[in-house]
Amino acid sequence: MLEGFNTSGSIIAEHIGFALEMNLWLSIVLFLSVVGPMLYLAWKYRADKVKDEDIENVTHHLLLEITWTTIPTIMMFTFFYYGYTSMVTARTMPPANESIIIAVEGKKWSWNHTYPANANGFVHKTAELYAPANKNVILEMTAPLNDVIHSYFVPAFRMKEDVVPGRITKQWFNANEGTYDIECAEYCGTSHAYMLSKINIIPQADYDAWISSQDSKPAAFATGASKGQELFESNGCNGCHSVTDDSILIGPSLMGIAKGKTAQYLKDAIINPNKDIADGFSAMMPATKMSDEDIAEVYSYIATAAVAKGAAIIESNGCMGCHTTDGTPSAGPSFKGMGTLDAGYIKDAILAPNKDIAEGFSPIMPATTMSDDEIAEVTKYLKAL
Amino acid sequence: MSKSYLDAGETHCAIGHPKTVFWQWMLTVDHKRIGIMYAAVMFVFFFIAVFTALAMRIELFAPGSQFLDGDTFNQAFTLHGVLMIFLFIIPGIPAIFGNIVMPLMIGAKDVSFPRLNWFTFWLYIFGCLVALTSLFNFNITEGEILFNFADTGWTFYAPYSLNTGTNVVTTLVAAFILGMASILTGLNFLVTIHRLRAPGMGFFQMPLFVWGIYATAWIQLLATPVVGITLILAVMEKYFGIGIFDPSKGGDPVLFQHLFWIYSHPAVYLMILPAFGIMSEIMPVFSRREIFGYRTIALSSASIAGIGYLVWGHHLFTSGMSDVAKTIFSFLTFFVAIPTGIKFYDWIATMYKGKIILDSPMLWALGTIITFAIGGLTGVTIAMVGSDIHLQDTYYSVAHFHYAILGGVVFLLFAGLHYWFPLVTGKLYNEPKAKVAFYLNFVGINLLWFPMFIAGYLGMPRRYFDYLPEFEIYHQISGIGAVVIISGLLLMFQNFLSSWKSGEASPLNPWNATTLEWYTPSSPPPLENHTKVPYVDFGPYEYHYGQPKVKFDLQTMKRID
Amino acid sequence: MSDHPYVPEIATDREGNEYEVQGWQGDFFGGKLGFWLFMLTEIMMFGAMFMVLTYYFTLHHDDFINASSSLNRTLGGFNTVVLLISALTMGLGLLKMRYGDVKGAKLMIWATILLAIVFLGVKAVEWTAEYNHGVFLGLPALQGGLPESKPFGEIIFFGMYFTMTGLHGFHIIVGIGLMLWLLKRINANQVNREHYILYFNIVLYWDLVHLIWVFVFPYYYMIGAGLSTGGH
Amino acid sequence: MANTKTYEEERLGYYKVLGGLLLLTVVTFIQPTMFLTDATFGVQMLIGTVKAWMIVMYYMHMKGEKLITATVIFALFLVSFFFVIVMIDVNNFQYGDVSHITSEITSAGGSSASVH
Numbered sequence A: 001m002l003e004g005f006n007t008s009g010s011i012i013a014e015h016i017g018f019a020l021e022m023n024l025w026l027s028i029v030l031f032l033s034v035v036g037p038m039l040y041l042a043w044k045y046r047a048d049k050v051k052d053e054d055i056e057n058v059t060h061h062l063l064l065e066i067t068w069t070t071i072p073t074i075m076m077f078t079f080f081y082y083g084y085t086s087m088v089t090a091r092t093m094p095p096a097n098e099s100i101i102i103a104v105e106g107k108k109w110s111w112n113h114t115y116p117a118n119a120n121g122f123v124h125k126t127a128e129l130y131a132p133a134n135k136n137v138i139l140e141m142t143a144p145l146n147d148v149i150h151s152y153f154v155p156a157f158r159m160k161e162d163v164v165p166g167r168i169t170k171q172w173f174n175a176n177e178g179t180y181d182i183e184c185a186e187y188c189g190t191s192h193a194y195m196l197s198k199i200n201i202i203p204q205a206d207y208d209a210w211i212s213s214q215d216s217k218p219a220a221f222a223t224g225a226s227k228g229q230e231l232f233e234s235n236g237c238n239g240c241h242s243v244t245d246d247s248i249l250i251g252p253s254l255m256g257i258a259k260g261k262t263a264q265y266l267k268d269a270i271i272n273p274n275k276d277i278a279d280g281f282s283a284m285m286p287a288t289k290m291s292d293e294d295i296a297e298v299y300s301y302i303a304t305a306a307v308a309k310g311a312a313i314i315e316s317n318g319c320m321g322c323h324t325t326d327g328t329p330s331a332g333p334s335f336k337g338m339g340t341l342d343a344g345y346i347k348d349a350i351l352a353p354n355k356d357i358a359e360g361f362s363p364i365m366p367a368t369t370m371s372d373d374e375i376a377e378v379t380k381y382l383k384a385l
Numbered sequence B: 001m002s003k004s005y006l007d008a009g010e011t012h013c014a015i016g017h018p019k020t021v022f023w024q025w026m027l028t029v030d031h032k033r034i035g036i037m038y039a040a041v042m043f044v045f046f047f048i049a050v051f052t053a054l055a056m057r058i059e060l061f062a063p064g065s066q067f068l069d070g071d072t073f074n075q076a077f078t079l080h081g082v083l084m085i086f087l088f089i090i091p092g093i094p095a096i097f098g099n100i101v102m103p104l105m106i107g108a109k110d111v112s113f114p115r116l117n118w119f120t121f122w123l124y125i126f127g128c129l130v131a132l133t134s135l136f137n138f139n140i141t142e143g144e145i146l147f148n149f150a151d152t153g154w155t156f157y158a159p160y161s162l163n164t165g166t167n168v169v170t171t172l173v174a175a176f177i178l179g180m181a182s183i184l185t186g187l188n189f190l191v192t193i194h195r196l197r198a199p200g201m202g203f204f205q206m207p208l209f210v211w212g213i214y215a216t217a218w219i220q221l222l223a224t225p226v227v228g229i230t231l232i233l234a235v236m237e238k239y240f241g242i243g244i245f246d247p248s249k250g251g252d253p254v255l256f257q258h259l260f261w262i263y264s265h266p267a268v269y270l271m272i273l274p275a276f277g278i279m280s281e282i283m284p285v286f287s288r289r290e291i292f293g294y295r296t297i298a299l300s301s302a303s304i305a306g307i308g309y310l311v312w313g314h315h316l317f318t319s320g321m322s323d324v325a326k327t328i329f330s331f332l333t334f335f336v337a338i339p340t341g342i343k344f345y346d347w348i349a350t351m352y353k354g355k356i357i358l359d360s361p362m363l364w365a366l367g368t369i370i371t372f373a374i375g376g377l378t379g380v381t382i383a384m385v386g387s388d389i390h391l392q393d394t395y396y397s398v399a400h401f402h403y404a405i406l407g408g409v410v411f412l413l414f415a416g417l418h419y420w421f422p423l424v425t426g427k428l429y430n431e432p433k434a435k436v437a438f439y440l441n442f443v444g445i446n447l448l449w450f451p452m453f454i455a456g457y458l459g460m461p462r463r464y465f466d467y468l469p470e471f472e473i474y475h476q477i478s479g480i481g482a483v484v485i486i487s488g489l490l491l492m493f494q495n496f497l498s499s500w501k502s503g504e505a506s507p508l509n510p511w512n513a514t515t516l517e518w519y520t521p522s523s524p525p526p527l528e529n530h531t532k533v534p535y536v537d538f539g540p541y542e543y544h545y546g547q548p549k550v551k552f553d554l555q556t557m558k559r560i561d
Numbered sequence C: 001m002s003d004h005p006y007v008p009e010i011a012t013d014r015e016g017n018e019y020e021v022q023g024w025q026g027d028f029f030g031g032k033l034g035f036w037l038f039m040l041t042e043i044m045m046f047g048a049m050f051m052v053l054t055y056y057f058t059l060h061h062d063d064f065i066n067a068s069s070s071l072n073r074t075l076g077g078f079n080t081v082v083l084l085i086s087a088l089t090m091g092l093g094l095l096k097m098r099y100g101d102v103k104g105a106k107l108m109i110w111a112t113i114l115l116a117i118v119f120l121g122v123k124a125v126e127w128t129a130e131y132n133h134g135v136f137l138g139l140p141a142l143q144g145g146l147p148e149s150k151p152f153g154e155i156i157f158f159g160m161y162f163t164m165t166g167l168h169g170f171h172i173i174v175g176i177g178l179m180l181w182l183l184k185r186i187n188a189n190q191v192n193r194e195h196y197i198l199y200f201n202i203v204l205y206w207d208l209v210h211l212i213w214v215f216v217f218p219y220y221y222m223i224g225a226g227l228s229t230g231g232h
Numbered sequence D: 001m002a003n004t005k006t007y008e009e010e011r012l013g014y015y016k017v018l019g020g021l022l023l024l025t026v027v028t029f030i031q032p033t034m035f036l037t038d039a040t041f042g043v044q045m046l047i048g049t050v051k052a053w054m055i056v057m058y059y060m061h062m063k064g065e066k067l068i069t070a071t072v073i074f075a076l077f078l079v080s081f082f083f084v085i086v087m088i089d090v091n092n093f094q095y096g097d098v099s100h101i102t103s104e105i106t107s108a109g110g111s112s113a114s115v116h
């Protein structure tokens, strides 16, 4: 969702917004100054109203010509002036000692934010940006050397600057509380359209509390997501790999790899990804540094991610009252082994359970209303058992 | 009736005297025939490009991936951009009308180097073929052919273009060859205009279309080599990894952008200036009076071309270029708008006290005043650095350039197609049909692109195959617009084709025009144009009470008024 | 095209005065103008290359000086003189042709071709020496990011050096081809005392090739000359 | 070509120019070790320009060609404009002190080094 656009989210947005608005009105004036006379003259001198003798070859009119040269010229200078001053606002970094400096790395296809070390020397790294309200924040941006150009674009703040490998570029903002979208505005390949993130502007106190902790996100944003999931997302793995289904984003889906592969395999793939390229893919995965504990977290996340949602749905609908997952029949047949059933059958079994009763069981299962998405999650869960 | 240049045998050839009509066309050096062949080829590529555009619009009709995935979409807009820009719109008007009517307008028998003109045409075809082969990746070792066009966007920004696995090098080579063809066309026209004007015709007696072509030719000549060398350096980089543009080796990708836009910005004026020339022909003819401010229009073409070289950096406002350079470029950019504005006011003033005849060429011209004003004024918006920080690489800039190109260049190309259709084919097209086609196109373009200004202003980045759901409504209106405009197009071309085949024969000067191309002894004109070269002691648009003032005896080309 | 001899057309104004019409046939000045315009494109091309070079010279000043000082100035200087003389022979040839000395003109063309080949030979010696020092396009020293790599500035210096001298050498080869063609045309009497536009343009071309060298030479060989006395 | 000179005079002209060019080439060679050694680059380019001017004027017969001179000047103006702006940009390189592209590995100098 494109959030917070209409709030004049930042100081820069106010300046640039003014320049844009001024430009809009003057442009309308200029537009009418051309199109208005054109329509009028086309009507006034339409062919059936003009006798040939009335045609006059007017070819010069000094005063008019001077007018239509100077007035637009003055307007152009006005445009230039406001374009320039709003650029100065956007491009003059506030003093470093009054600002929070956050390092941004844009890489295919995720944004990573690195915060200054807190009192304990702990460095936060996040995929979404968290910053306190009404405080200057400077972004020091770059991209890995072997990556490509991206552009850090926050429409709500009217701010944008390319992230160029090999260069450092900077931009800054000072914004009101809210949540704002980050988009990548420089074409960078396959998942350019998905190189999205968010800026969360939170009260100073919340920010301070968070930055001095070691939590991966401020309290208000804690989703209960496991550490592994956070690592997976903040390192941008989710930009290329899906874990909840077997679709191929950029790299292979990781769903189910925990079944056959060990954590060591994952470690190799993360630390030295191009050593052993999976079939049909190119060597594009960036190497990432990660501690062994973190890799273990990621591993367990991958192992459970695919079915976590399905499991949750099954639990919240009370299915486990009648079914088991270990193969022993209870009031109903065990979920284990249902993976072989086809999706349509499962759907029917949930929405209209009494249409077709499995052999040896009585028609006691209540019909449950569930969206197609939910059913799909459940199906996936069943298949994975 | 005497023979026209379209009749069999009525041509000079580059090599020998072929007997078959086919070879007479393939080897022809006649500027009019070459122009027609350019048009035919472009038309074909054009429809491929329109088709890819339609595919994109359908994909964007709803958020999420409909039937194109990210990679295919990326190749689609690259293909669309490359075909439209390098194969169609840059050579477009100069190659078609510059060839067909420019020599006629100055009373010349042909261009200065007719054989070179022939060679250039085939170089262009060769470039097109190379561009097409770059669609495929030949994987020799595994014996597969993959459909794999470059996916860099038409801008080929490094380092992406150096890293991607697709066939960028071939595309670059194609762009280089097409650039060569463009240079040679420009060179040929420059010499033609300097040397072959009919006696008496000074620079300020030339029709304004010739001025447009002249200004354009300078851009073709002096800007194109820069992109040529950029592409060569990129190819060197790709094969030898010197690091000129590759940051992992110490190079600076922003330098690539400088070099690319040093050419590609002047290139946009290269597209629009001959189009403005067409406008300057149509306005006086369909107002049946002399043009207002001839000199200012002529000189503004020259100054647009000149200033156009100096403003390329407005494409780099958010690229990491230094703020000083941004300021300079922004300042200079506004100076292009002023001569353009002068032109616009001159055209409007031309209607004053005239007799406005709303035939379809005039309709297209007036429609263009509206659409190009939108395209141009939004260009001014993004020339303000502050605004551009927000709008760069959003749909706002996409809408800007489609309004400028489609609503400026292409619309005026169509105006020219209608205007010179009788000259080229000797037939009249079906006027009511042409009008319907115009209205479809005019409504279509506004539906297609106006919503995109709003979407871009709200933050819809370009080159996205999927987008946030807020933008859905704009993309949907736009999708409908695309269908409307394309149906208008089909109608228009159907009209042209059927009229050429079975239309009414056209009189010699169906529009009562004053410029020399209409004063040939037959319609369409014969080989080697006018029977005799006229002596030019008159202005290009002399009307008297709505009738051309200068009259010729078409056999001797002596003035008889 | 038309095989009959070209007779310029006459245009008549209202008073009956006659004006000769310039046709595209036999337009000496047109041919010259066209060729100059072509040469402008070369100026833009090499201009853009020099711009790239200067861009990196600004960023990596010292690397450039170091790299330049390792080029062989003796050979480079020798080649400069060779080109200087070849421009003279080329010009004199045209002069002779204009005064009707066809034989002398042909001799001068052959002399120019010879000098051009000498130039290429020296170039080949230089490149081979550089290759043996491991400095050549595609060799590890000129690939970024490897242990053997030279510093950025030097890689770019040498990369551009090979690109530009290579392109210049390519122009020389084209020039030799053109001169051979010219000889053929002279033998067929299609280039002669009256019709020498082709000759004229090829002389212009050769001067342009020389002109480029006038800048290529100091930019690569001389900027580092103060540092050491040169040579490998 | 209106030409009043004789063959000998024209030939002499060629030799004179050659002499001048050779002389300048010698200057090119001794300059870096003899004089103005702080400004080698500038001096070298200056000599190059003089040589180029001689070649264009005499060998390429540009004297008296108004139109052609104008076109050449126009082209040179454009090239120099490109140079000037791009040099302004690179001399104002922002955040060069922390950028990889500007870092010097072997030598000092760094991003602030200017052309001369």
Ligand code: HEA
Binding pocket: A030, A031, A034, A072, A073, B155, B268, B269, B271, B272, B314, B315, B333, B334, B336, B337, B338, B340, B341, B342, B344, B372, B373, B374, B375, B376, B377, B379, B380, B382, B383, B384, B388, B391, B392, B393, B397, B400, B401, B404, B405, B408, B409
């Ligand atoms: C035919 C092609 C064409 C034309 C004529 C123009 C004309 C102009 N363009 Fe446009 N432009 C493009 C094609 C064109 N452009 C393309 C293809 C791109 C994007 C490339 C890419 O990134 O892929 C682009 C991008 C582009 C950008 C960069 C956007 C970005 O990436 O952020 C900018 C910024 O300054 C710009 C500005 C202008 C200006 C100031 C003009 C001026 O020349 C406009 C002058 C016209 C008028 C002002 C209107 C008419 C006059 C009046 C109504 C009279 C009264 C008005 C005044 C006197 C002001 N253009």
Ligand code: HEA
Binding pocket: B038, B039, B040, B042, B043, B046, B047, B050, B053, B054, B056, B057, B077, B078, B080, B081, B082, B084, B085, B088, B089, B152, B153, B154, B155, B398, B402, B405, B406, B410, B417, B441, B448, B462, B463, B464, B465, B482, B485, B486, B489
């Ligand atoms: C000449 C230039 C030109 C023209 C005419 C068009 C026409 C169209 N363009 Fe586009 N377009 C570009 C040049 C052009 N375009 C460029 C350069 C880009 C950027 C690419 C990039 O990002 O790299 C782009 C990008 C672009 C995008 C954005 C992709 C993205 O950023 O995500 C979209 C989206 O829908 C689009 C759509 C369309 C549509 C629907 C049409 C048309 O369908 C509209 C209908 C067409 C016409 C009205 C013209 C018909 C003309 C003829 C048939 C001529 C006949 C010829 C002769 C007689 C010889 N174009």
Ligand code: CUA
Binding pocket: A106, A107, A109, A149, A150, A151, A184, A185, A186, A187, A188, A189, A192, A193, A195
């Ligand atoms: Cu990253 Cu687009």
Ligand SMILES: [Cu+2]
Binding pocket: B264, B265, B268, B311, B312, B314, B315
């Ligand atoms: Cu531009």
